[in-house]
Amino acid sequence: MNKCGRKKYIKTNLRQMTMETIESQQDGSVTDSVAESESAHMQTQTGQNSVPTLAQVATIAETDESAESEGVIDSHKRREILSRRPSYRKILNELSSDVPGVPKIEEEKSEEEGTPPNIATMAVPTSIYQTSTGQYTATGDMPTYQIRAPTTALPQGVVMAASPGSLHSPQQLAEEATRKRELRLMKNREAAKECRRRKKEYVKCLESRVAVLEVQNKKLIEELETLKDICSPKTD
DNA sequence: AGTATAACGCGTCACCTGGC
DNA sequence: GCCAGGTGACGCGTTATACT
Numbered sequence: 001m002n003k004c005g006r007k008k009y010i011k012t013n014l015r016q017m018t019m020e021t022i023e024s025q026q027d028g029s030v031t032d033s034v035a036e037s038e039s040a041h042m043q044t045q046t047g048q049n050s051v052p053t054l055a056q057v058a059t060i061a062e063t064d065e066s067a068e069s070e071g072v073i074d075s076h077k078r079r080e081i082l083s084r085r086p087s088y089r090k091i092l093n094e095l096s097s098d099v100p101g102v103p104k105i106e107e108e109k110s111e112e113e114g115t116p117p118n119i120a121t122m123a124v125p126t127s128i129y130q131t132s133t134g135q136y137t138a139t140g141d142m143p144t145y146q147i148r149a150p151t152t153a154l155p156q157g158v159v160m161a162a163s164p165g166s167l168h169s170p171q172q173l174a175e176e177a178t179r180k181r182e183l184r185l186m187k188n189r190e191a192a193k194e195c196r197r198r199k200k201e202y203v204k205c206l207e208s209r210v211a212v213l214e215v216q217n218k219k220l221i222e223e224l225e226t227l228k229d230i231c232s233p234k235t236d
Numbered sequence: 237a238g239t240a241t242a243a244c245g246c247g248t249c250a251c252c253t254g255g256c
Numbered sequence: 257g258c259c260a261g262g263t264g265a266c267g268c269g270t271t272a273t274a275c276t
Contacts, residue, residue: 057256065257184260187251187260187261188247188248188261189246191247191260191261192247
């Protein structure tokens, strides 16, 4: 793995750790059904913990360092530790069912709503949100952000499959294989874009939750202080 | 102005999961 | 069991920002 790749790998996992740390802290302090439901997602279906501990991540990083020096990277080992969690759509939708304020990630449908096709508008707390391409640009002044829904139509030039029975020559078979591969790549390309969009939405959602819970926590602390003052009058 | 670094998005591969 | 879709990881290119 090159320098950049490793950095991104570690960064990704640290970000994940940060999210989970926040969630677990919430779980411990303020009673939060959402946090509980989310932490439930941290378990794989086999009952094992799917999330690497901080030490594990550190170990991964160190292992990665040394592996690089030796020129050996054991991707399977990493995969064992970094098993997947449920989809962002699933998590967020469960989140939204628990907490009324949390927006749902919509299934791919575009034309029913009043909004223009392929654009979903969603209210979110203000935050700095900028990409190099300017695809998602919500500044502090902009209370909403817009998400482009994927275009489901196949690009021009993609020819639908000929029935296998109609293929004769090896050349035709090769062409068919190439066509299938291109179709698969194209679909995966779109899926990856969509996945990233959902991931960003998910992260934003969590960030907004953090903001809300911080305010809530602050209020509760203040309330507690007030009650303390009332219940224990000063003895001069 | 040139360079270094960080941050980000994209395409692809590999793997997992859920639906059939 | 097969297949389509979802997603983590990787490698690469681009852009923004800081530093010299």
